[in-house]
Amino acid sequence: MSELLELNGLTKAYPGVVANDDVSFSIARGGIHALLGENGAGKSTLVKTVYGLVKPDAGTMRLNGSDYAPADPRAARASGVAMVFQHFSLFEALSVAENVGLGMENPPGPRDLGRRIWEVSHAYGLPLDPERRVGGLSAGERQRVEIVRCLLQDPKLLIMDEPTSVLTPQEVEVLFATLRKLAREGTSILYISHKLEEIRALCDAATILRGGRVVGECDPREVSAGELAERMVGETLTAPKSRNASVGDVVLDVAKLNLPPVSKFGAALRDVSISVRAGEVLGIGGVAGNGQDELLTALSGERLAPAGTIRLEGTDISRARPTARRRAGLLCAPEERLGHAAAPDMSLTENAALTGTVRKRLTRNGFLDWRRTRDFAQEVIDAFDVRTPGPQAAARSLSGGNLQKFVIGREVLQGPRVLVVNQPTWGVDAAAAAAIRQALMDLASQGAGIVVISQDLEELMEISDRFAALNEGRLSASVPTADLTMERIGLMLGGAHDLEAADA
Amino acid sequence: MDLSSISLTLLIASLMVAATPILLAAIGEMVVERAGVLNLGVEGMMITGAICGFVAGVETGSPWAGFLVAAIGGAAMAALFGFLTQYLLSNQVATGLALTLFGLGLSSLLGQGYVGIKAQTLRRVDLGPLSDLPVVGRIIFGHDPIVYLSLALVAGVWAFLRYSRAGLILRAVGESHDAAHALGYHVRRVRMLAVLFGGACAGLGGAYLSLVRVPQWTEGMTAGAGWIALAIVVFASWRAERVLIGAYLFGGITVLQLNLQTAGARLPVELLSAAPYLVTIVVLVLISGRAGGRANAPADLGKPFHASA
Numbered sequence: 001m002s003e004l005l006e007l008n009g010l011t012k013a014y015p016g017v018v019a020n021d022d023v024s025f026s027i028a029r030g031g032i033h034a035l036l037g038e039n040g041a042g043k044s045t046l047v048k049t050v051y052g053l054v055k056p057d058a059g060t061m062r063l064n065g066s067d068y069a070p071a072d073p074r075a076a077r078a079s080g081v082a083m084v085f086q087h088f089s090l091f092e093a094l095s096v097a098e099n100v101g102l103g104m105e106n107p108p109g110p111r112d113l114g115r116r117i118w119e120v121s122h123a124y125g126l127p128l129d130p131e132r133r134v135g136g137l138s139a140g141e142r143q144r145v146e147i148v149r150c151l152l153q154d155p156k157l158l159i160m161d162e163p164t165s166v167l168t169p170q171e172v173e174v175l176f177a178t179l180r181k182l183a184r185e186g187t188s189i190l191y192i193s194h195k196l197e198e199i200r201a202l203c204d205a206a207t208i209l210r211g212g213r214v215v216g217e218c219d220p221r222e223v224s225a226g227e228l229a230e231r232m233v234g235e236t237l238t239a240p241k242s243r244n245a246s247v248g249d250v251v252l253d254v255a256k257l258n259l260p261p262v263s264k265f266g267a268a269l270r271d272v273s274i275s276v277r278a279g280e281v282l283g284i285g286g287v288a289g290n291g292q293d294e295l296l297t298a299l300s301g302e303r304l305a306p307a308g309t310i311r312l313e314g315t316d317i318s319r320a321r322p323t324a325r326r327r328a329g330l331l332c333a334p335e336e337r338l339g340h341a342a343a344p345d346m347s348l349t350e351n352a353a354l355t356g357t358v359r360k361r362l363t364r365n366g367f368l369d370w371r372r373t374r375d376f377a378q379e380v381i382d383a384f385d386v387r388t389p390g391p392q393a394a395a396r397s398l399s400g401g402n403l404q405k406f407v408i409g410r411e412v413l414q415g416p417r418v419l420v421v422n423q424p425t426w427g428v429d430a431a432a433a434a435a436i437r438q439a440l441m442d443l444a445s446q447g448a449g450i451v452v453i454s455q456d457l458e459e460l461m462e463i464s465d466r467f468a469a470l471n472e473g474r475l476s477a478s479v480p481t482a483d484l485t486m487e488r489i490g491l492m493l494g495g496a497h498d499l500e501a502a503d504a
Numbered sequence: 505m506d507l508s509s510i511s512l513t514l515l516i517a518s519l520m521v522a523a524t525p526i527l528l529a530a531i532g533e534m535v536v537e538r539a540g541v542l543n544l545g546v547e548g549m550m551i552t553g554a555i556c557g558f559v560a561g562v563e564t565g566s567p568w569a570g571f572l573v574a575a576i577g578g579a580a581m582a583a584l585f586g587f588l589t590q591y592l593l594s595n596q597v598a599t600g601l602a603l604t605l606f607g608l609g610l611s612s613l614l615g616q617g618y619v620g621i622k623a624q625t626l627r628r629v630d631l632g633p634l635s636d637l638p639v640v641g642r643i644i645f646g647h648d649p650i651v652y653l654s655l656a657l658v659a660g661v662w663a664f665l666r667y668s669r670a671g672l673i674l675r676a677v678g679e680s681h682d683a684a685h686a687l688g689y690h691v692r693r694v695r696m697l698a699v700l701f702g703g704a705c706a707g708l709g710g711a712y713l714s715l716v717r718v719p720q721w722t723e724g725m726t727a728g729a730g731w732i733a734l735a736i737v738v739f740a741s742w743r744a745e746r747v748l749i750g751a752y753l754f755g756g757i758t759v760l761q762l763n764l765q766t767a768g769a770r771l772p773v774e775l776l777s778a779a780p781y782l783v784t785i786v787v788l789v790l791i792s793g794r795a796g797g798r799a800n801a802p803a804d805l806g807k808p809f810h811a812s813a
Contacts, residue, residue: 053686073688089683091676093803102676103687107669 004029004188005050005068005157010059012045019045020056021212027157027205032179032189034199034220036232037209038429043192046209047159050190051083052076064156077105082150083159084143092135096145099134103149121148124178139288140171147178158182159190164198168287169457169490176202194232194430195458196225208232229430247465248278251449252299252330252418253311259298267291267473269298274468274475276418276449281440282478283464284453286493291473292335292453296422299451300332301325312418326358329417333407335426335453337400341407344396348388351395352377352410359414376413384409385435401432408436412443419443422453437463457489469493510763515756516643520651521717523755525550525709525726527654529733530740530747531661532705538665538742539698540678542806544600545585546706547730548607553578553707554714555611558721561623567715570623571650571708574715578707579700581607586699590692593808604730612723625719626650650712655748657705662744674698678802681809691809706730732781739788741800746788754784 006026012019019042027033037043048054050061052070061068063079070076073083090099097114101107108116114130121128126144134142143163150158160179164172179189179202191203199206200220208216208231216231254274261268267290276282286292297303299310301322310318312330320328334340342351353362353373362373377391384405388398395403404424411419424440425433441463444450453470454460460467461481468478469492476492529546536543543549556577561570585603588594626648628635634645665671674694677684681691709729714721732754740746757780765776 052688073686077688085686089680089686091679091683093679094672094676098672098676101669102672102684102689 002029003027004031004064005190006062007046007050008060008062010046010049010056010061012049012054012056018212020049023059023209023212023214025207025214025217027188027190029188030183030186031205032183032191032203034203034206035190035192035209036194036196036199036206036228038194038232038431041209041232041429042212043209044161045212047083047161047190047192050076050157051081051159074105077103077153077155080154080156081159082153082155082157083161084146084150084163085161090134090142090145092133094134095130096128096132096134096137097130099145100130100149100152103146104153116152117148120151124148124151124181125174126178140167143167143175147175151182155187157188157190159192161192162194163191164193164195168493169486172198196220196228197458199228200225232430247280248447249313250275251278251313252276252451253314254299255309255311257298257305257309259294259303259305261291261473262293262297262303266294269294270473272473272475274451274478276451278417278447278449279444280466281444281450281452281464283460283467283481284451284470284475285455285457285460285467285489286453286470288455290470291475292422292470294473295470295475296332296334296420296453299330299420300334301330323358326355326414329359331355331359331411331414331416331419333411333419333421333424335422337403337407338396342395342403345394347392347394348381348386348398348406349374349377349391351406352380352391355410356414359416380406380409380413383413384439401428404428405432405436408439412439416443416448418449418451420451420453423455424452425454425456425459433459457486461489467492510760510767513639513642515759515763517646519752519756519759520643520647521755522758523751524651524654525712525717526729526733526736526754527658527748527751528709528712529706529730530736530751531654531658531744532702532709533733534737534740534742534744534747535661535665535674535705536698536702537737537805538678538802539674539695540681540802540804540807540809541586541589541695541699542596542600543582543585543603543699543702544597544734545581545603545607545730546702546733547726547728548604549578549581549703549706550607550710550713550730550733551611551724551726552581552607553710554725555615555618555710555721556707557711558618558623558714559614561711561715562618562621565624567624567626570715571711574707574711575704576707578705578710579703582699582703582706583696585703586696589808590695590699593810596806596808608724615721615723618721619723621721623715623719623721626716648716650708650716653708658744658748665744675802678804681804681807685809685811691811695809706733709733732784735785736788738801739785742802743800750784750788753787754780757783 003026008024010020010023023046035043045054049056052073052075068079070079097110097117100117101113107113117128117130121144126147128144128148134145163175167175183189193199203220206218206220207214210232220228252274254272257269257272259269269291272295298305301320305318307318308316312328315328317325317328338344353368356376357363360376362369362376374391381388381391386402386406388402408421408424424436440450440452452460452464464481466478467481467484469476471493529550533543533546553574557570557574560573561567581603585599588599589596628646628648631645635641665675673689677689677691677694685691710726713725718725736747736750740750761776761779765773
């Protein structure tokens with residue numbers, strides 16, 4: 001196998017941070033090459049350089065033996081480099097065919113394009129209807145649009161940026177089959193992920209980045225996941241400590257909750273029933289858009305539920321507003337960090353006051369007690385190792401992982417009776433994710449009930465005691481995680497709840 | 505009241521003339537908004553176009569030179585807006601409002617020596633026997649070239665957005681500038697071009713007022729036409745054919761209420777004068793309400809874009 005792309009000494013510095021420092025590696029023709037690293041390790045900058053979105057300060061690239069320095073993504077595409085973005089670069093109001101056409105240099109006429117989309121998508125097992133609006137597609141279907149857009153240009157190198165984070169296990173299998181087929185046909189694939197098991201299953205070479213530098217190259221099939229993780233993080237990761245499994249009384253009880261969807265892309269909740277005991281972690285899995293937002297807003301009190309459906313320690317709180325629910329001990333950390341969990345342009349102190357006022361008694365005679373609020377924000381920063389200049393920093397200025405530690409920590413330190421979190425480690429690097437999971441488990445062992453809504457199944461398997469799947473607004477009966485296999489979870493997520501209903 | 509004094513033929517012919525300034529401004533603003541930019545300075549660009557066109561028309565004696573200079577004047581105002589909002593990332597709403605105030609002030613300064621003068625106006629296109637046909641001749645074949653230009657612009661914009669690749673890119677930029685940027689499209693360039701086009705259209709609309717419809721210069725002569733154009737774009741759900749309906753509806757009611765006033769209708773004059781605004785808004789609200797309304801708005805309308813990749 002010969003080399004398709006060679007990177008030599010790529011360096012890119014931004015004010016205050018060197019994103020890539022003398023990065024060199026090469027990708028084999030027809031190989032599936034993994035690029036591993038935590039958030040902030042420089043993966044994104046590196047692939048943006050290859051895709052022509054970022055110009056390196058120093059260093060050269062060679063593609064197919066000749067010099068390669070794309071001025072913009074169009075030049076990169078013309079050279080045969082295509083990319084599937086982590087945050088989809090799709091236009092919701094446009095049709096599949098229009099979206100595909102926008103990503104091509106010389107798209108054929110509308111009729112030809114529609115036919116070719118149909119052909120290619122079926123040939124690779126990713127069926128798509130070219131006429132549909134992207135806004136109505138699921139995350140998995142949207143990713144197909146991105147992939148088909150790339151495939152129509154016969155790429156020599158396909159860059160995939162965290163492609164599986166929004167897919168169900170079955171969809172991941174389909175994607176992997178497609179990628180393997182592509183590789184057999186001679187397309188090189190640069191695969192970015194921090195899901196180590198996936199990389200071990202799919203890739204035949206790996207480059208590990210840390211702090212902008214290459215810290216290792218290996219064949220992921222011959223190295224254990226633990227070893228990969230340690231090289232990626234640079235320290236030994238401790239698996240979450242097991243905790244005493246003693247569970248107490250039911251603290252949160254949701255009975256036959258029905259609610260209409262939040263947006264037209266959401267799902268209505270249908271007869272959702274949940275019961276969580278003190279000291280227990282309930283994991284709720286499912287692909288986004290199946291009712292997660294609806295469930296979280298119903299529990300947090302942002303939307304009121306029909307009377308009698310939600311009880312906290314026996315008290316009906318269905319009609320209580322968020323502040324009343326906080327006072328009663330039900331806290332929530334929503335998925336969207338900037339704009340929902342935290343106000344982006346306000347300082348950490350102010351953000352601490354937003355949810356902490358009631359339980360931490362941060363007011364005096366109706367006025368905010370800024371000193372106590374600042375102390376509370378500092379307490380969160382210290383306890384959760386939030387990397388920031390101090391509580392006066394704006395929430396927006398923190399990296400995703402640090403802000404996530406802050407918003408989770410803010411709720412955990414208020415000592416809730418029940419904590420509901422949605423996607424607690426979405427887009428967070430491995431070390432921060434481990435810290436957040438540990439904090440949730442510690443909170444459970446102190447006797448709180450925890451509900452974790454997540455799309456990351458490995459995470460749910462790791463921390464939850466029981467697992468339930470949310471599919472089109474219906475919640476399956478919960479099953480002890482110890483009894484579960486990935487296959488069974490996949491079936492539950494697909495909606496086959498009642499195959500063997502095992503109520504815990 | 506003597507309704508027989510109102511001729512339907514003349515009414516339709518004159519409503520087309522009355523609607524043309526608003527139609528020009530609205531179709532330009534629609535393109536701007538489809539590219540994701542909210543320029544509230546339409547009124548200011550219109551009145552700047554009106555005075556620039558009038559001055560040039562008087563000085564050169566050619567209304568065509570007047571329209572050309574009006575388009576340039578409107579585009580120059582738009583360029584100012586575009587530079588402030590796209591490159592210096594100023595707030596689009598505030599900048600647009602300031603542009604309107606600036607245009608009103610600038611135009612009365614430029615127009616100081618031109619009050620009370622008459623400019624050379626545009627002659628109707630003479631299509632020979634066609635123009636002499638009864639009814640149809642006066643309605644379809646008896647207008648000045650700018651009326652036809654405005655209709656051609658509507659058709660052109662409609663086809664551009666629907667069928668051309670450049671139109672698709674423009675819509676894509678308005679839907680999601682981040683995604684368009686990631687695909688390698690030049691968001692700022694597309695938006696600047698759209699803003700300039702919108703300014704030129706607004707300038708033409710203004711000049712049509714001062715050179716054809718009135719045809720004289722008076723301070724503040726646009727009298728809110730730019731705001732109506734903005735409202736029409738929103739209630740037309742950003743679609744060219746509905747912009748045409750909205751503008752002609754407004755023009756029609758304007759002409760009709762004038763005719764009713766001269767025919768001696770026993771309605772308060774104030775109510776008649778307000779009628780075009782009321783009827784246009786009500787009808788377009790009903791249309792857009794049925795068609796899903798704001799769901800059609802470009803998703804990134806009015807959001808600042810900064811390439812921080």
